[in-house]
Amino acid sequence: MRYAETGFNLEIDLTRGNIERVATDRRDTELYLGGLGTNAKILWDRVPPEVEAFSPDNLLIFAAGLLCGTPATGCNRTIVSTISPQTNLMAFSMMGGFWAPELKYAGWDKVILRGKSPDLVYIWIHNDKVEIRDASHLQGKGALETAEIIKQELNEPKAQVAAIGLAGENRVFFASIEQGRASASRGGIGAVMGDKGVKAIAVRGTNDIQVARPEEYLQLCMEVLDYIKWREEHPIPGVMPILARLGSPQEMAVHDEKWHTENFSWGNSRVRRKGFWTEEVAKQWEETLEGARKRLISCFNCHLKCGATLSLPGVPTYMMKCFTKLTYTMAAMSDLEFGLKIAQRATEYGVDGYSAPQVMAFAVELYENGILTDEDMPGFPSDNEERFYWLLDKIVRREGIGDVLADGTYWAARKIGRGAEEYDHNTIKKHEQLPLKLSMxxxxxxxxxxxxxxxxxxxxxxxxxxxxxxxxxxxxxxxxxxxxxxxxxxxxxxxxxxxxxxxxxxxxxxxxxxxxxxxxxxxxxxxxxxxxxxxxxxxxxxxxxxxxxxxxxxxxxxxxxxxxxxxxxxxxxxxxxxxxxxxxxxxxxxxxxxxxxxxxxxxxxxxxxxxxxxxxxxxxxxxxxxxxxxxxxxxxxxxxxxxxxxxxxxxxxxxxxxxxxxxxxx
Amino acid sequence: MNAETKKRTIKTIVIDADKCDGCRACEVICSAYHADPKFGSNNPARARIRVIRDPLKDVYIPVYAGEHTVAECAGRDKYIIDGKEYDECAFCRASCPSREDFKEPDSGLPLKCDMCEGEEEPWCVKVCLAEALVVMEREEETAEEETEELEDLEVGLESLASKYGKDKILEALARMTKED
CATH class of the missing domain: 1.10.599 (Aldehyde Ferredoxin Oxidoreductase Protein, subunit A; domain 3)
Structure with a gap:
């Protein structure tokens, strides 16, 4: 008897269209727990170092954590592991939302994708029944849009869908996998999904997940819940608002952005703007967020409401959480309304909210310094905000300069040359970092x-x-x-x-x-x-x-x-x-x-x-x-x-x- | 006729849909509480409460399982409230042929909320930190009239008679009398 986990992995060979149900060894759970731990074991065993991100031999693993699906508050993460096209190292990105528990209820701990599908497909997992379905009609569709279409055509409103947008399809090195308000963004795992020809994985499960010692487990869950209640009433004094409370930084709830806007760097991680956060800015940004926010929303079995549904004039409704709130705004040296609007498009395209704005700001900087010219970027607008939309559209389609930038700042700088390397000044292991430049x-x-x-x-x-x-x-x-x-x-x-x-x-x-x-x-x-x-x-x-x-x-x-x-x-x-x-x-x-x-x-x-x-x-x-x-x-x-x-x-x-x-x- | 009035306590769960953050903790704990052994397994598909949700349309309605109905509605209406469109089913407690909610996933047998009878408060309420679900108790005066009960009995018998025929009912009654 397996508790908390199902004991089965779903293995799909996309090249051959083969689907297998593979029993796992309980001993591995003892040694590596589950989620990331067992993912790492599988990658070590089966993906030798010669295998590159876009090789059919690379695996893309979606794992539900060991305790997902149990009543433990906040245990809902999907851990996606593969080889990153950007770093050529192991990428492990996580997403909250509702997907992992649904996978567990469907009877699976992991979905392991190998090979490459000749045509764009999506995978439909309904308990034991697994289908590889044609996704040609979803080509080029946004990530959230795709999820809605799939739920409708399956007539399964309760299905949970993880999907890629155009960026993933076009193997942008910082493409994400989106799932409602959650996304697995870092390391370009969306590009690997696109390379495998998989547009989405939809899952619906109606089976039981057992726990070993029910009374004891419930007791532990209730202790945690009580502590969360207490902790919400007792924020930590003396730290900035987003660090005082539990949860992913409460960016959707908090209006005071003095700390971020004055301590993080703007543009291509260049300028610190002391004194930026004036009363006027505070008032304007509060109005923007209040006007856009329909509701604060939570992930599966959690109460912290770290996300929000946002609806801005002239832009389809979408969902957001955390610091993507400010990354576009700050990269473009613009205001919150711009940031929230472009983030909607970026979310549908499916790009990492940290890397994408930075890559675009990097391109603008290269242009301003004459390293990229109108010859490299024909039609590049003169308006600052328009430039960011233009770059985003080019990158996710890998058109023109977008094809170079789609590899991220590190690789783009080396491809562009002419001193562009100097402007790649905020990466570690070839990957964009938070825009922070500090003193001591x-x-x-x-x-x-x-x-x-x-x-x-x-x-x-x-x-x-x-x-x-x-x-x-x-x-x-x-x-x-x-x-x-x-x-x-x-x-x-x-x-x-x-x-x-x-x-x-x-x-x-x-x-x-x-x-x-x-x-x-x-x-x-x-x-x-x-x-x-x-x-x-x-x-x-x-x-x-x-x-x-x-x-x-x-x-x-x-x-x-x-x-x-x-x-x-x-x-x-x-x-x-x-x-x-x-x-x-x-x-x-x-x-x-x-x-x-x-x-x-x-x-x-x-x-x-x-x-x-x-x-x-x-x-x-x-x-x-x-x-x-x-x-x-x-x-x-x-x-x-x-x-x-x-x-x-x-x-x-x-x-x-x-x-x-x-x-x-x- | 006995017209004496009696007081009885009625438990009401006040559902503040505006406060719901869509986390479905209520579904998880409901399925766990009603598992055998208690809290031994988890499966929101077995829950007697469901959050009808459509995040992009900002629709979040927690609904409790009520009576089973054998036939689905002839037509299904749409409600528009505050500019948001709701399917009528979003407010309906019935387990019915038109949806999978409130049925045991294996057997298809209908489920019904029992307010976690015997517990100090329903578990869904206990875990709803958003306070979208709050339990209230109120006292209601009811006239305890035997005639009403009789009416119930007659309604019940009539429906049985229409299903099996009066003869079968009489036969069954006779058998039951003998066994007594």
């Missing part, structure tokens, strides 16, 4: 940016406050009910953290403390991604309802797998290391692990080196960032260490080599 190096963020393989900082940070509170009393107050910490020492780390003086960044938190903090933050995200839990109730916000102390109980009572904190940490470490192993095998090394050079004005090369050295060691990786044989074997990943040795990535006596090298450095 922050050791915690340095390590998270450098070593993160989730690519997006918001999917790595959380748990530990982003900055110290000014007064010691405030910090002492904060730690009083901070029971989520894995160890009491974190409280002391925070209490002693000062804004200025000896105990301030970049030398405090110390290198050792920084390793602890980064490891904890990352671990919680990795656990969420296996369980299908929304980061907004767990790894992202301060003092969340889910944490390292109650998660083992959820897994034990829900999935019937005996779990404690140590075993859970070990499992998370196992598949986190496996993600790294996949990327190492694809060529990722220490040289790739660095934030953009201008991310901070004040840099400290020696400290940065020490941070990376120490953190690698802390994680059980050698000085190239490669997990050592010892680490791998201890985690039961000896199949990885064998592979590494065969490929010459590690040597049999690698431990000795690494230690000698470290000694020499000292």
């Amino acid at each position: 190096l922050n050791p915690i963020y340095f390590l998270m940016y450098s070593t993160g393989e989730k690519i997006n900082i918001t999917q790595i940070e959380g748990q530990f406050p982003q900055a110290p509170f000014p007064k010691r009393e405030q910090r002492e107050e904060f730690v009083k009910d901070w029971f989520q910490v894995p160890d009491e020492k974190f409280k002391q780390y925070f209490v002693d953290w000062e804004l200025r003086g000896e105990n301030s960044i970049p030398f405090y938190p110390t290198v050792e403390m920084t390793c602890d903090i980064v490891d904890w933050q990352e671990k919680m995200h990795y656990i969420d991604d296996a369980l299908g839990m929304c980061a907004g109730l767990s790894s992202f916000p301060l003092k969340p309802p889910y944490h390292i102390h109650n998660y083992p109980k959820f897994i034990s009572a829900g999935a019937g797998i005996d779990m404690d904190e140590e075993k859970l940490s070990q499992a998370a470490k196992r598949y986190r290391t496996l993600v790294r192993a996949i990327n190492i095998r694809r060529g990722m090394r220490r040289k790739d692990e660095k934030p953009p050079e201008n991310h901070w004005k004040k840099r400290f090369p020696e400290l940065e080196k020490k941070l990376l050295d120490t953190y690698y060691q802390y994680k059980g990786w050698n000085q190239e960032g490669i997990p050592t044989k010892k680490t791998l074997d201890e985690l039961g990943l000896d199949f990885v260490s064998r592979d590494f040795i065969e490929r010459g990535i590690l040597k049999e006596d690698e431990e000795a080599v690494a230690e000698t090298a470290a000694a020499e450095q000292e």
